[in-house]
Amino acid sequence: MQSERGFALITTLLLATVMLMLVLALLQSSMLSMRIADSGQQSLQLRQEAWRMHLQQPVSTGTALSEVRCPDQYAAWHADSLYCQRYLLLSTPEQGLWHSSQVGSIQLQLRLTVQDASDD
């Protein structure tokens, strides 16, 4: 009678432990799947942030490439008064998740030949 009682208790405890482990594993995997679902959104946000930082960089910090023909404009300028130069801009690599990635852009600077009034 005594041993039968002990067997039932141990079986119940074992069953409870198995159930607990199953529930814990389920909870863990659902957390993981949520994280995986969020990761796409997060990488987009990180890319956006990287672009934002990159576009705040002044063009003058870039490497000056060759002078090019200016793009056509509605209010066109005479060729002698407008100069166009290309710049290659590279952002400094950020530490962290996007450590291996670097943002770059080619930008065109339109410049007028203007004299300061103080030159006189």
Place this chain on the structure above:
Amino acid sequence: MINLLSLLFVLASSPVPLSCFAQQPELTDFEVTGQGLIYRNSYHGVPLPQPKMVADLSASGWLFSTQHRVVGSYLAQTALVGQHRFEQLVLLAFHPGLQSEQLVVVRVFPQQSESWQFDQLLPYLDDAVMAAGDTVVAALWQQQQQAAGWWRPIPGKATQLPTLYAGILYLPVAQVMDGNCPPYPLDLSVYIIHMHSGHTVSPPETVQLSEPAPLQWQLKVEGDYLGLWLQHKDDNWLLQPQLQQILPDCLQCISVIEHSNWPKILPMAHFWLEEGAY
């Protein structure tokens, strides 16, 4: 007889309408003959296998200057050839019958298959037209944008090809009494003309030149704005204290250029540099 003599004089001297005032020729992709045949020799500096005729203005009977200026630009709405971007040739011509000079602007499209004839050019929108109602002006504006270019008589002798700033042509014109070259001191009116329609943007400014010397144009910072200066030997004139630009929204739309908006930055390409990522 006098007309014939002056015509002969004009014919003998080259370039034709600029005979009184020397100017340095500019090297462009185009070649203009005295009769008004316009050929494209090269495309952005790359020579074409054979010259391509883009316009034949000989029907006008005018004598054209071989010197010209090329401006790359676009119109806001152009049904013509389905191309928005084109090059504009700014030319001067001489009308032997009226004994007067003409300012001619011809549009050349990159994919243009036929050559323009003179009747595809329209006369400029004069002050009387501009004073008409807005709907009339808008309709004429549309028509002007479809045309192959425009022409405008000049009241006098142009001393040089017009200088272009922000879509506005600045054309110095000397007053002439007879067909001869005007004497110094010379009264010079600078006409201020819209590039796409030829109408007067603001009334002409007048300066007086003491002796023959080349004119020089300069942009200077005047406070928040840009000032357009005309320099001649030791004389300086402030033509425009606030330099303006034309706007694509409407024909009369003009805005003042603020110096703080320059230099302008146009993004051309963005890219990711991936290193060590597989």
